[in-house]
Amino acid sequence: MKKILEVDNVSISFGGLLAVNQVSLHQNKGEILALIGPNGAGKTTLFNLLTGVYQPTSGKIIFAGEEINHYKPHERVKKGIARTFQNIRLFPTMTVLENVLIAHPDCNSETVIPAVFGRKKLAQRRRTVVEECEEILSIVGLQDKLEELATNLPYGKQRLLEIARALATKPSLLLLDEPGAGMNSVEKEELTNLIYYISREMEKDVLLIEHDMKFVMNISERIIVLDHGEKIAEGNAQEIQSNPKVIEAYLGRGNFDDEE
Amino acid sequence: MIQLKLSKNILKLIGAVVLLLLPLLVTNSYFIHIFISIGLYIILSLSLNLVTGFTGQLALGHAAFYGIGAYTSALLLLRFNVSYWLALVLSAVITGIFGFLLGLPALRLKGDYLGIVTLGFGEIVRLVFVNWYSLTRGPLGLPGIPAPKIGPYIFDSRIPFYYLIFGLAAFTVFFMHRLVNSGVGMAMITVKEDEIAAESIGIYPIKYKLLAFSLGAAFAGIAGSFYASYISFISPDTFLYMDSVTILAMVVLGGLGSIPGSIIGATVLVIVPELLRFMTNYRMLLYGALMVFMMIYRPQGFWGANKRVRNSYKIGIRGVSNEKDIRG
Ligand SMILES: Nc1ncnc2c1ncn2[C@@H]1O[C@H](COP(=O)(O)OP(=O)(O)OP(=O)(O)O)[C@@H](O)[C@H]1O
Ligand SMILES: [Mg+2]
DSSP, X not given: OOEEEEEEEEEEEXXXXXXXXXXXXXXXXXXXXEEXXXXXXXXXXXXXXXXXXXXXXXXEEEETTEEOTTSOHHHHHHHTEEEOOSSOOOOTTSBHHHHHHTTSHHHHTOOHHHHHHOOHHHHHHHHHHHHHHHHHHHHTTOTTOXXXXXGGSOHHHHHHHHHHHHHHTOOSEEEEESTTTTOOHHHHHHHHHHHHHHHHTSOOEEXXXXXXXXXXXXXXXXXXXXXXXXXXEEEOHHHHHTOHHHHHHHHHHSOTTOOO | OHHHHXXXXXXXXXXXXXXXXXXXXXXXXXXXXXXXXXXXXXXXXXXHIIIIIISOOOOSOHHHHHHHHHHHHHHHHHHSOOOHHHHHHHHHHHHHHHHHHHHHHHTTOOHHHHHHHHHHHHHHHHHHHHHOHHHHOGGGOBOOOOOOEETTEEOOSHHHHHHHHHHHHHXXXXXXXXXXXXXXXXXXXXHHHOHHHHHHTTOOHHHHHHHHHHHHHHHHHHHHHHHHHHHSOBOGGGSOHHHHHHHHHHHHHHOTTOHHHHHHHHHHHHHHHHHGGGGGXXXXXXXXXXXXXXXXHOTTOTTOGGGSOTTGGGGGGGGGOOGGGOOO
């Protein structure tokens, strides 16, 4: 199977704290991979390393066969990695549609002179952008909220908007940081379907962090467990559930179903 | 919906016609001067709004760009005898380059620290005007800056200057309006709101900060070039820290990140001090009180960014689209 992402012995420390310690993992093309672990395990930090928000102290990150350590965050987006944030980071004074538009490469690559003086050709180009973005918004079910300000959306819908925004960058790999956090069970059900759709129909690779074990076991083909910055287990749902190290890690600090 | 749009357009049209015929309606040249000042400050506040209001970079030295534009234009006219129109364009370009250079420290600094650096920049520019005697004649200033000409016609009264500033301000409004609703302008807004989120969708914040500083400076340069030929005399005293503060006050009072806001802010802050002129020394006191009052009761300004027309990106689509697409 073809590997889309390889993390090779990656570490980072924050003033003595080894937030991610010698982690190696890979993601196969077409797979939904889950990253779990107790609070403070280093999951979000790993996302920040993948997207270039942080530089690893050591180790290599290889995406689509190319080492990407030296790329800046915005360059990694152009390479095809997009993400959502655990603590939602939408653009609050922009509308739902604008939040998605500005993520579209044909929109955020506009340059001054054509943007100001352009006419027919610009209009044509923008028309395509708007159509594509409206389509993405209808995939996540926000097609009726185009004019709404992002901050005025309920929490669950803001999470969906973040996914739409990430999709608009046309990624091949989508990183979702606790996409179901704060959602009720109906919303989670819909989210599961959405993630399936993104994986199967849109053919994107999905790497997701999630606390809700039921949700994770349900959706992902393979699970990686982090604890204290180290990878302690890897496998399918059954293997993970019966892995003594995993049980230990979770029992040490709470319950399997513990959210947040 | 269409009705509303139509009446809005009619209002705009009436406004434009009134402004165009204004010199015929108002013969008092003092009033014409006030209108010219309003136009000048509309350009200045809009240019600063791009940097501070839309891109979120606190800049306290905007008057320096106004000054650089004025000196560039004056020196080109006096020393090199170029046509006014060329001087106008060149002062925009050269001031824009200075804006780019000031933008460089902005890449490392944020908020208050950036404010202090831009403030220092303003002061340095003023000191250069004062001390580079061989070029600027220092505190004596540069008198006799020639008026613009179109063919044989010389701008010999305030009326042609009124039309010139009207055209320049209208161009600035058009430019800024199209810019902030484009992919470029929205990217600037994302940089203001959340740089990490902006990067996460492929936007490089540094690029937009430099762009905002360059464009903001270039438009301030245009205002400076106009001022130099309009008053025909400039000196370092024209471009002080207080002027930077006044321009910033226009932007904040009008509404950060709002184009109508900057226009209203400039208009109000040109007119109010004139109205209060009879109060002589108490004028500034009342002016200050007014600002404090505004900031307490209407911190978003007269016309805050929350009134921004939604989804205006589609404006560019109008030409070729059907009714459904025109939601702005
Ligand atoms: N910028 C930073 N500076 C210092 N410490 C940090 C920084 N970012 C993360 N950490 C620390 O690294 C550790 C891992 O944090 P991280 O956010 O990756 O955990 P997580 O697995 O995402 O946890 P959660 O489930 O609570 O989201 C924590 O101890 C955190 O305090
Ligand atoms: Mg986390």
